[in-house]
Structures are given as C-alpha cells and as structure tokens.
Amino acid sequence: MHARPEAQTLIRQDLAEKPDGILETVAEKHGVPLRAVLECLADGAASPAADENFEGVWSDLTKWGEITFVVHTRDGVFETKGAIPEGTTGRGYFNVHGDSPISGHIKADRCxxxxxxxxxxxxxxxxxxxxxxxxxxxxxxxxxxxxxxxxLKDDQLARFEALRARLTTAT
Known part of the structure; x- marks a missing residue:
C-alpha cells in the first residue's frame, strides 16, 4: 500500500502545510488509500501493529470506558460514543454485542x-x-x-501508550 515516491513527497508537503487536517482528505486528493498517508506521517505519529493482534487489541479496548468509535468512508463519517463491548468469533465474523451503542459484526480477517x-x-x-x-x-x-x-482522558491515554509500546514495531 505504499504510495509512489513522488506521491509520498506531495503527501508529506500537504501534511507539513496542515499537520492537523483530515487524513482521508489527503488520501483522496492524491488517489491513494489511507494507509499510504499514515505511512507518510512524521516519525512516531502512526505506529503499526500486526493484524494478528486484532482480538487482543479489541479485548484491551473493552477496558477503556467510553470512547469515540468512528467509521469514515467517502460517503460519510459516523461517530458513536460508548464503551467497547466484548466480542466473539463465529460464522466468519467477530461479533460485538452488549449494553453499548457499539455493536455489530466485523470481518476481522479483513484487518x-x-x-x-x-x-x-x-x-x-x-x-x-x-x-x-x-x-x-x-x-x-x-x-x-x-x-x-x-x-484526553488520562487513564485511556495511558492504556493507549502502553498498548502501542507493547505491540508496535516502531514508535
């Protein structure tokens, strides 16, 4: 998912001009997926972890309390506040249910x-x-x-930083 070197240069210029802008807007402008923009962020701003950590990360998130859950597509940005409920795997999905506005069925194997x-x-x-x-x-x-x-909520920030430190290959 890496952008071509010339696109990376232009993306980095856009990010330097507006470091707090919407990443999906930058991706769309340059015709690249979001991941290509994440890879162009300044060192330490976007640290990757392997997909095999999906269930472990989800499990950790269930302990954070109220968060903001966002789905951002070209067609809209949907935000929900609530606690992340536990999930279980079944019938090809990671199924999320509980007393939270966050629920549904995730194709975790697509991560x-x-x-x-x-x-x-x-x-x-x-x-x-x-x-x-x-x-x-x-x-x-x-x-x-x-x-x-x-x-930012201090307790969640501490959990974010600890999880990032434990799972990422570069911080």
Whole structure:
C-alpha cells in the first residue's frame, strides 16, 4: 500500500502545510488509500501493529470506558460514543454485542494492520487505534475519549501508550 515516491513527497508537503487536517482528505486528493498517508506521517505519529493482534487489541479496548468509535468512508463519517463491548468469533465474523451503542459484526480477517495514531487534529492532540483493511482503508477507528475541557482522558491515554509500546514495531 505504499504510495509512489513522488506521491509520498506531495503527501508529506500537504501534511507539513496542515499537520492537523483530515487524513482521508489527503488520501483522496492524491488517489491513494489511507494507509499510504499514515505511512507518510512524521516519525512516531502512526505506529503499526500486526493484524494478528486484532482480538487482543479489541479485548484491551473493552477496558477503556467510553470512547469515540468512528467509521469514515467517502460517503460519510459516523461517530458513536460508548464503551467497547466484548466480542466473539463465529460464522466468519467477530461479533460485538452488549449494553453499548457499539455493536455489530466485523470481518476481522479483513484487518491487515492496526495503527496507533498520535497526532494533532484541529489543534489538539488526538490518539486513536485504527484498524486498516487489505485495501489500505480504515475499517473503523477507536479514539481516546475526551474530558469536558476537551483534554484526553488520562487513564485511556495511558492504556493507549502502553498498548502501542507493547505491540508496535516502531514508535
């Protein structure tokens, strides 16, 4: 999913000009998948973990409390706040149910890589766990929650940083 060198240069220029912009907008502008843009972020801003960690990462996320769950496609951005419920594998899906607005059925085998993303977004630090499919696009993202003053929740930030340190190949 790497962008051609000339595209990487242009993507990096766009990111330098607007470091807190929407990554999907940059990807669409350059005709590349989101993963190509994640790979062009500054060192440490997007740290990859292997897809085999899917269930372990999900399990850890169930202990974070209220987060923001985002599905971003070309057709819309859908955000839900709630706790991540436990999931189980069955009938070809990772099935998510519980007392949360977050529920459904995930084709976990379509997950190719998991990125721990730590970068500014509209002027504030933003940390998310992004599940990227084989096409290089986001399946979904889980964002560290925010307090009323818009600061990141300390306990979730600590969990994010610990999980990233344990699972990623480069931080």
């Amino acid at each position: 190719h890589v998991i990125y721990f993303v730590d970068r500014p977004f509209f002027g504030k630090r933003s940390c998310s766990v992004q599940f990227i499919n084989h096409d290089g696009e986001a399946m979904f993202k889980v964002f560290v929650g925010r307090n009323e003053d818009r600061s």
